[in-house]
Amino acid sequence: MLTLDGVTAGYGDTTVLWDVSLDVRAGEAVALLGRNGMGKTTTLRAIMGLNPARAGRIAFKGRDITRLTPFQIARCGIGYAPEGRQLFAPLTVVQNLRIPFVNKHPDPRQWPAQLERVFALFPVLRERSRQHAGSLSGGEQQMVAIARALVGGDELLVLDEPTEGLAPTVVAAIVEGLRTLKAQGQTVLLVEQNAHTAFAVADRAYVLEKGRIALARATAELRHDAAAVQRYLGVDA
Amino acid sequence: MIFVLQVLNGLTIGAIYILLASGLTIVFGLQGIVNVAHGVFYMLGAYLAIDLYPRIGFAATLVVVFLITGALGLVLELVGVRPLVRWKRHGMQVLVLTLGVAIIASEVTKLIWGPVPRLSEVPAALAGATTIGPIVYPTYWLFVMGFTALFMTLLALAFYRTTLGILVQSIALNSEIAQAMGTNAPRINSLVFALGTGVAGVAGVLAGPILSVYPTMCFDLLMILFVVVILGGLGSLLGIVVSGILIGLVNAFGVAYLTGTVGNILAFAVMIAVLIFRPLGLFGRAGILK
Numbered sequence: 163m164l165t166l167d168g169v170t171a172g173y174g175d176t177t178v179l180w181d182v183s184l185d186v187r188a189g190e191a192v193a194l195l196g197r198n199g200m201g202k203t204t205t206l207r208a209i210m211g212l213n214p215a216r217a218g219r220i221a222f223k224g225r226d227i228t229r230l231t232p233f234q235i236a237r238c239g240i241g242y243a244p245e246g247r248q249l250f251a252p253l254t255v256v257q258n259l260r261i262p263f264v265n266k267h268p269d270p271r272q273w274p275a276q277l278e279r280v281f282a283l284f285p286v287l288r289e290r291s292r293q294h295a296g297s298l299s300g301g302e303q304q305m306v307a308i309a310r311a312l313v314g315g316d317e318l319l320v321l322d323e324p325t326e327g328l329a330p331t332v333v334a335a336i337v338e339g340l341r342t343l344k345a346q347g348q349t350v351l352l353v354e355q356n357a358h359t360a361f362a363v364a365d366r367a368y369v370l371e372k373g374r375i376a377l378a379r380a381t382a383e384l385r386h387d388a389a390a391v392q393r394y395l396g397v398d399a
Numbered sequence: 400m401i402f403v404l405q406v407l408n409g410l411t412i413g414a415i416y417i418l419l420a421s422g423l424t425i426v427f428g429l430q431g432i433v434n435v436a437h438g439v440f441y442m443l444g445a446y447l448a449i450d451l452y453p454r455i456g457f458a459a460t461l462v463v464v465f466l467i468t469g470a471l472g473l474v475l476e477l478v479g480v481r482p483l484v485r486w487k488r489h490g491m492q493v494l495v496l497t498l499g500v501a502i503i504a505s506e507v508t509k510l511i512w513g514p515v516p517r518l519s520e521v522p523a524a525l526a527g528a529t530t531i532g533p534i535v536y537p538t539y540w541l542f543v544m545g546f547t548a549l550f551m552t553l554l555a556l557a558f559y560r561t562t563l564g565i566l567v568q569s570i571a572l573n574s575e576i577a578q579a580m581g582t583n584a585p586r587i588n589s590l591v592f593a594l595g596t597g598v599a600g601v602a603g604v605l606a607g608p609i610l611s612v613y614p615t616m617c618f619d620l621l622m623i624l625f626v627v628v629i630l631g632g633l634g635s636l637l638g639i640v641v642s643g644i645l646i647g648l649v650n651a652f653g654v655a656y657l658t659g660t661v662g663n664i665l666a667f668a669v670m671i672a673v674l675i676f677r678p679l680g681l682f683g684r685a686g687i688l689k
Contacts, residue, residue: 210579212575212579231578232575232578232579233578233579233581233582233583233584236578236579236580236581237581242579242580244576244579248573248576250568250569250572250573250576250577251572252568252572253565253568253569253572257565260562260565261565261566261569261577261580261581261582262580262581264562264566265566265580265581265582265583266581310580314580314581
């Protein structure tokens with residue numbers, strides 16, 4: 163569904179990502195792991211066209227999207243939940259969700275159904291729907307960010323650290339939501355610092371080390387490889 | 400009695416400031432650019448009205464001028480502003496580009512319509528005076544206030560209640576993320592820019608019979624417009640309504656009790672005094688300045 167082939171990207175004069183190749187197949191959940199500053203967020207920003215790839219090729223459903231602008235890429239069917247959530251704080255929860263829906267969803271009549279779908283996933287959002295997004299707790303905001311990446315009817319969900327800075331009980335709710343999505347056949351590309359979250363959701367994982375892919379494994383295998391987990395992720399398996 | 404009349408004068412002038420400032424402040428909120436040529440569309444509206452009104456009537460003049468100045472604004476945005484914004488040349492380059500456009504437009508206006516100030520007629524249907532209790536006031540001036548009040552109400556509804564308004568807000572809040580959510584920001588930015596210049600043309604039609612029509616009016620008004628927009632807080636709709644009325648009143652009372660020059664000096668003094676205590680203006684928010 164998504165293929166990166168030799169992608170190089172960065173900020174200004176600095177190159178952060180070197181020759182990164184990875185692929186995500188339909189129905190799969192793939193994690194992109196690595197410690198802080200290894201290029202995980204940059205990879206997602208390159209996919210979304212926010213930091214366009216300087217070399218290499220990015221294809222989505224067989225179509226070359228490397229040179230498209232961010233809104234064109236988003237409209238191809240990629241839902242994005244950026245690092246730090248980045249909600250439109252003064253707008254209500256429903257208004258936040260409305261934006262990708264009107265931009266991307268092919269059928270305007272599906273609006274109530276799409277809302278129901280994300281409320282079923284994260285029930286607390288139903289009560290919060292008329293509140294300003296900025297007034298929500300961190301966990302609720304993260305749920306809105308994931309919901310906002312979903313309501314466009316997107317085929318690929320791209321999530322940047324969905325559990326960052328959240329309390330363990332909230333992390334459990336988010337992980338539960340992601341597992342439900344996965345079970346429904348949603349394709350997911352997930353950036354995580356927390357290896358346990360990634361192992362709970364993803365089928366396969368890539369590990370980024372200093373802007374290069376250092377490892378590509380099935381998570382079932384990787385979680386039992388204590389040496390690799392310790393070396394690349396800095397945590398005990 | 401004189402006092403009440405000056406309040407009404409201040410509100411009328413303020414109404415014209417508000418119409419003009421609305422486009423300027425929203426465009427700044429969206430793209431972070433200052434369109435120095437904004438006054439050109441206002442001037443063009445005023446001149447076009449002098450020729451159009453006797454032929455096609457007042458209501459049709461408003462519509463035709465809106466379409467012409469809107470279309471010209473769209474051309475300026477697509478040809479001039481958008482390439483600069485795309486190459487991340489927001490600030491000084493757009494300022495100089497639009498300043499150049501304003502200077503050329505002012506000179507061309509002099510060539511076409513001559514350097515002598517022109518007189519614009521009050522539309523026949525709105526001529527005369529209206530009596531409100533003890534006050535007798537020109538009907539047309541009341542119409543201008545009413546027009547602006549209606550326009551700003553509709554604008555606020557569009558901004559806060561419609562889907563397009565929510566998309567516009569999302570771009571103003573965080574253009575990058577709005578686009579990652581599929582929002583076609585360049586297209587919406589162009590549309591808003593054109594609506595703003597269209598409204599500036601309408602403000603020119605309305606202001607013609609109240610203020611004078613001359614080839615450098617696009618610069619004279621621009622300075623006071625910057626005061627209104629900055630005092631209100633860049634990017635804030637409520638801000639320009641409050642500061643437009645405030646500056647209109649300062650201007651009216653300055654002109655009435657002192658002189659026109661003092662009126663202008665007072666307007667700037669008020670702005671400086673407010674900025675010392677509120678650097679972002681009366682209703683400015685840090686976030687929207689991104």
